[in-house]
Amino acid sequence: MTAKNDVPAMPTIDIPLFPLDAVLFPGGEIALRIFEPRYLDMVRDCARDDSPFGVCLILDGTEVGAPATPAAVGTLARIVDFSTTPDGLLGIRAQGTQRFRLARSRVRDNGLAHGEVETWADEARVEMPVEFHLLATILERLLEKTGSVHAKASRERFDDAGWVGFRLAELLPLDNRERQKLLQTTDPLERLAQLMHTLPRFQSG
Known part of the structure; x- marks a missing residue:
């Protein structure tokens, strides 16, 4: 029997992770300023391959500098727009899609965290009581x-x-x-x- 709160897991995928002091929800949007080389590389690769990255809340650490400890549950994000910020940096707007659970993570030589994640199926529609x-x-x-x-x-x-x-x-x-x-x-x-x-x-x- 499946428990009420169990979510069917989808296949495991490997994605770059972007730990933030923010929580992204499915269907939501987030605007980001990109300036660290590791994240510039990430944006380039995601744009080239039309692939997502993972947004996770930071549990320990900071957004800039040494890799932070991410929450185990996050949301896939797809880039939907690019811009130049007033201070001349790259700006992106990303949209949340599926939630995922982080199975394991590693940090690449450039400091970018990658994770093997189990994506969650979308919630079934439930009428508002x-x-x-x-x-x-x-x-x-x-x-x-x-x-x-x-x-x-x-x-x-x-x-x-x-x-x-x-x-x-x-x-x-x-x-x-x-x-x-x-x-x-x-x-x-x-x-x-x-x-x-x-x-x-x-x-x-």
Whole structure:
């Protein structure tokens, strides 16, 4: 019997890793400034091969310098746009796709971490239960206020428990450890329940 929170694992793949002080969710986007040679090489290779890299939250260490210790669960990212930042550096915009679990990692001679990862299948679509409709309403207001890329999402998106949960996890002022826990949660309704528990913290007055 498969446990409720088990996620079917897909084949293992080898990818470059980009540990960050941020959590990327499936369907989300992240903007990055690229200046270290190891990551310039990574972007070049990913662009050439149309291949993803892995975004993982840093558990120990920093984004710059010595390789950091990444969280075991991260998200595949695909580059969708390039730009030049105001300070003349390379900028990229990457979109989150599938989540993965890191099976093993190594550091190449250039300091770039690589990992063998087990990708997770996409979550099955689950309709928003009535008890979580408040979360969908809050998400609509946040998207309008922030001008997010998802601000013009179709109505049916707000009936998708997984999509609503991921978008709220991005937008609510949570700390990264909380976001990581939400990323690792494999039941969309459990994720919404966790988010409901955080709401009193953000109520004014």
